[in-house]
Amino acid sequence: MGTSWSLQAVLPPAATAHGVQAALDIVVEQMSQWEAESDLSRFNRVEPGLWHAVPGELAHVVEAALAIARASDGAFDAGLGRLTDAWGFGGAGPVGNIPNVAGAATGRTIDFDPATQSIRRSAGAALDLSGIAKGYGVDLAAEWLLDTGVRHFLLEVGGELRGEGVRPDGQPWWVDVEMPPTSSLPSWRIALHDLSVATSGNYRRGFDVAGRRYSHSFDPKTGRPIVSNVASVTVLHRECMMADGWATALTVLGPEAGIALADAQCLAACVLAGDREYISRAWRDMLG
Known part of the structure; x- marks a missing residue:
């Protein structure tokens, strides 16, 4: 996944680290864009329009991603792989210019x-x-x-x-919520008790061309x-997969529409935009 993991546990057995790593390896083997032989990469090479059977873990994540897509009116899109590659954020590696993606925003x-x-x-x-697999990796290892x-x-x-x-x-x-480096707002401290x-x-990720980010x-x-x-x-949820996917969708929607949808979905969410903070009703209810 191009990142690290850490665990603090009370009285873990000796083989705990190996078990956690094995769970995360399953996610990489099935869902990585950067592994040419992952189930996801092989699916993306299958001829369009043909049904392709996938392992249960991958099927579970795809089903969750499509549910978030429906609930967010497409703000979460699991079919963006060609676009993320074209912009340098996928398995094809970084690019230094603005790609021509005319027509690529439809038909996915x-x-x-x-x-x-x-x-x-x-x-x-x-x-x-x-936008969702890393959170699922947390859940798979946690389970x-x-x-x-x-x-x-x-x-x-x-x-x-x-x-x-x-x-x-x-x-x-x-745990303390990581704040953007330009933010002057105080960080939230959250009690994670059976919560993600x-x-x-x-x-965090991006590139600059002609002075624009x-x-x-x-x-x-x-x-x-x-x-x-x-x-x-930032989104709180029982499942880290859902927190991860919804955080992606609400980022796309923006502060007002994002919080409105969070309220409709009873999600505990906090959006930072400029020097202003927007919180959902469920987030506010947790403050008491």
Whole structure:
């Protein structure tokens, strides 16, 4: 995944690190854009329009991604792979210029058949799960820990976290939300007790051309990096996969529309835009 992971756990068995790594390796083997033989990469080489059976973990993430896409009116798009490659954020590597993506903002469809755990794509689509797969990796490793009897832990993968149970001193797992480097607002401190948190930072990845910054967050409707003052979006959810995917979708929507949708979906979300902070009702309710 191009990142690191860390674990704090109460009385973990000796093989815990190997088990966590094995769970994360499953996500890479199935969902990486950068591994040519991953299930995702092989699917993207299959002829468009044909159904392709995929492993259960990949099917689960695709189904969740498509659900977020429907609920967000396309703000989350799992078929953006050709665009992310063209802009230098995919497996093809970085680019130093503005690509010509005329017409690429339409005709992208990923379909999922739950009965056969199969997926298919339209000619303009390529599967890209970079906005949700890392969060799923946290969940997969966390569920393995729980299944092996590790009840109290804080697991982090590339800045996405899930806390289960409590620390040895009886306190919850306290984490601070990473703030954008230009923000003057204070950081939130969150108690992760059987809860996950994911932050989509629009300032983290991008490139500059002619004095303009192009971020890695795409507006699926235009096929170009988003144009807004959103710096970061943080979402709390029981599942880290859902926190990750929703943080991506709300980043695309912007502060007002994003918080309105968070309220409609009962999501605990915080959007930082410029020097202003927008929080959803569910987030506000957790303050008490």
